[in-house]
Amino acid sequence: MSSASLLPPADAQPPVRHPDAPAPGEPLGAHYEHCFGCGPGQPHGLHLEARAGDGVSLTAEFTVQPAHQGAPGLAHGGVLATALDETLGSLNWLLRTIAVTGRLETDFVAPVPVGTVLHLEAEVTAVAGRKIYSRATGRIGGPEGPVAVRAEALFIEVKVDHFTEHGREQEIRAAMSDPDQIRRSRAFEVNP
Numbered sequence: 240m241s242s243a244s245l246l247p248p249a250d251a252q253p254p255v256r257h258p259d260a261p262a263p264g265e266p267l268g269a270h271y272e273h274c275f276g277c278g279p280g281q282p283h284g285l286h287l288e289a290r291a292g293d294g295v296s297l298t299a300e301f302t303v304q305p306a307h308q309g310a311p312g313l314a315h316g317g318v319l320a321t322a323l324d325e326t327l328g329s330l331n332w333l334l335r336t337i338a339v340t341g342r343l344e345t346d347f348v349a350p351v352p353v354g355t356v357l358h359l360e361a362e363v364t365a366v367a368g369r370k371i372y373s374r375a376t377g378r379i380g381g382p383e384g385p386v387a388v389r390a391e392a393l394f395i396e397v398k399v400d401h402f403t404e405h406g407r408e409q410e411i412r413a414a415m416s417d418p419d420q421i422r423r424s425r426a427f428e429v430n431p
């Protein structure tokens with residue numbers, strides 16, 4: 240049961256897949272080397288890998304590591320929420336919109352043991368101005384596995400200035416001077 244602010248308003252529109260969005264099945268890649276959710280340069284990060292689906296949907300996977308524990312041998316709920324947040328955030332790439340999480344509501348349905356491959360699927364359900372409504376489900380072991388987590392979210396479209404104004408200067412400077420990072424950054428591809 241989601242809260243009222245996650246219900247799209249009456250004037251919301253169905254999401255429109257950007258014509259240059261990666262084809263279904265293609266990996267989306269990391270948006271930032273040091274992102275805790277998807278960055279390859281973050282040793283204890285989730286290293287979540289997302290692939291485009293049909294329409295404005297995608298699938299993603301991550302393997303729960305010992306560094307992700309809350310209780311012995313079980314994934315921390317905050318880590319699972321991070322996986323959902325990252326998966327839902329990746330959807331915005333299919334819209335070619337830069338957006339940040341405004342609200343994330345999570346249901347924890349079953350415990351997730353360390354070593355589990357968590358399989359996630361997510362879709363944008365509606366767009367209203369800068370507001371992007373989405374939902375995701377995470378299953379244990381694969382696309383047909385038992386449901387472990389569910390989330391609904393509201394992302395808000397922002398300009399790239401959101402990051403340059405608020406991010407710590409040393410990381411912003413490093414990101415702007417790293418050509419690999421610039422190439423990888425989905426935001427830079429839409430704001431050359």
Ligand SMILES: CCCCCCCC/C=C\CCCCCCCC(=O)SCCNC(=O)CCNC(=O)[C@H](O)C(C)(C)COP(=O)(O)OP(=O)(O)OC[C@H]1O[C@@H](n2cnc3c(N)ncnc32)[C@H](O)[C@@H]1OP(=O)(O)O
Pocket residue numbers: 244270271276324325328337338339340341342368369370393395397399402403411412414415424425426427
């Ligand atoms: C070299 C440098 C460049 C680097 C570039 C890198 C690019 C990387 C590319 C992509 C990055 C994506 C990263 C994904 C990572 C995974 C996702 C995350 O974890 S994101 C982090 C967590 N989230 C935040 O830190 C947001 C913090 N919050 C804010 O900054 C603001 O509150 C913000 C932007 C969300 C909204 O502020 P406002 O002033 O722009 O807009 P207002 O007017 O408040 O809201 C607009 C509408 O949204 C509703 N709204 C806003 N927040 C809401 C909420 N929490 N619940 C319900 N509604 C909300 C409002 O009621 C309003 O609705 P009405 O237009 O009046 O109908």
